[in-house]
Amino acid sequence: MAQESSTSVTPGEAAPRSATVDTSVAHVARVYDFWLGGKDNFAADREAGQRAIDAYPDIVYSVRANRAFLARTVRYLVREAGIRQFLDIGTGIPTANNTHEVAQAEAAESSVVYVDNDPVVLAHARALLTSTGAGATAYVDADLRDAGTILAEAAQVLDFSRPVAVMLMAILQHIDNAEDPYGIVGRLVAAVPSGSYLALSHPASDIEAEAMAEMGKRLNQLMAEQVTFRGQAEVKRFFDGLDLVEPGMVRVQQWRPDTEAERTSPAALWGGVARKP
Numbered sequence: 001m002a003q004e005s006s007t008s009v010t011p012g013e014a015a016p017r018s019a020t021v022d023t024s025v026a027h028v029a030r031v032y033d034f035w036l037g038g039k040d041n042f043a044a045d046r047e048a049g050q051r052a053i054d055a056y057p058d059i060v061y062s063v064r065a066n067r068a069f070l071a072r073t074v075r076y077l078v079r080e081a082g083i084r085q086f087l088d089i090g091t092g093i094p095t096a097n098n099t100h101e102v103a104q105a106e107a108a109e110s111s112v113v114y115v116d117n118d119p120v121v122l123a124h125a126r127a128l129l130t131s132t133g134a135g136a137t138a139y140v141d142a143d144l145r146d147a148g149t150i151l152a153e154a155a156q157v158l159d160f161s162r163p164v165a166v167m168l169m170a171i172l173q174h175i176d177n178a179e180d181p182y183g184i185v186g187r188l189v190a191a192v193p194s195g196s197y198l199a200l201s202h203p204a205s206d207i208e209a210e211a212m213a214e215m216g217k218r219l220n221q222l223m224a225e226q227v228t229f230r231g232q233a234e235v236k237r238f239f240d241g242l243d244l245v246e247p248g249m250v251r252v253q254q255w256r257p258d259t260e261a262e263r264t265s266p267a268a269l270w271g272g273v274a275r276k277p
């Protein structure tokens, strides 16, 4: 979690919206916002983000391809899988095509529970919750490592006797192997009934391997949340026991792209969607 900080904010920078926002150290939600061209970032975030761009310039395309993947998976889940309940962990600072907007544009009754542990994301939660659809939208301030709290809070909005899509987009890289990322995902999947889905994306260690490794090293020097990029087999293991939908776990830009531009975008992330049998 971000620490208390009294770091001053220079004019033109986004004002900290919570007493617990630490502007002195880069945080992933804000670095990601910087890569996406957002305004909710500070000098430390921009420095880390730029050092990452210097190591892997395509990161700016990668994050956009990840957002496009997120939107396509939500549309697929609503249209083709009939899902109306989403548990989106690692929400990020709101940007275009947030999960509830995509889902509720397809089916107004869709309910979305967002979860993140970043105070800036929390500060945006109110804006995020001005949902126009008939479905519920809620926000839980919690850590992915605390699956029990997430499930208990989400159960106030979602009906866990009906299918739920668990979304873990570009977040599992912040759980290192010693913290049992497979166990965490297993606990979440165990809590949802048959017919539920797991949708996830994960930065790759085996695509653009050299540049990704250098970017990871730089981020780990400058960012509060450490990163562990994973290879194809390691990411695929998150789907063990589930039925991957076509085309399986692939590079995110190759997962049911809508346009040629989406299909050919550079992106060093693995992604997939799978159904719980």
Ligand SMILES: C[S@@+](CC[C@H](N)C(=O)[O-])C[C@H]1O[C@@H](n2cnc3c(N)ncnc32)[C@H](O)[C@@H]1O
Pocket (backbone or CB within 6 Å): 028, 029, 032, 066, 067, 070, 089, 090, 091, 092, 093, 115, 116, 117, 118, 121, 142, 143, 144, 145, 168, 169, 170, 171, 174, 225
């Ligand atoms: C790279 S962003 C991805 C945002 C969004 N899911 C997407 O794919 O566009 C990762 C998000 O996960 C959040 N996050 C990182 N570690 C977390 C943890 N342990 N628990 C909850 N949220 C976490 C960060 O605060 C950030 O908002």
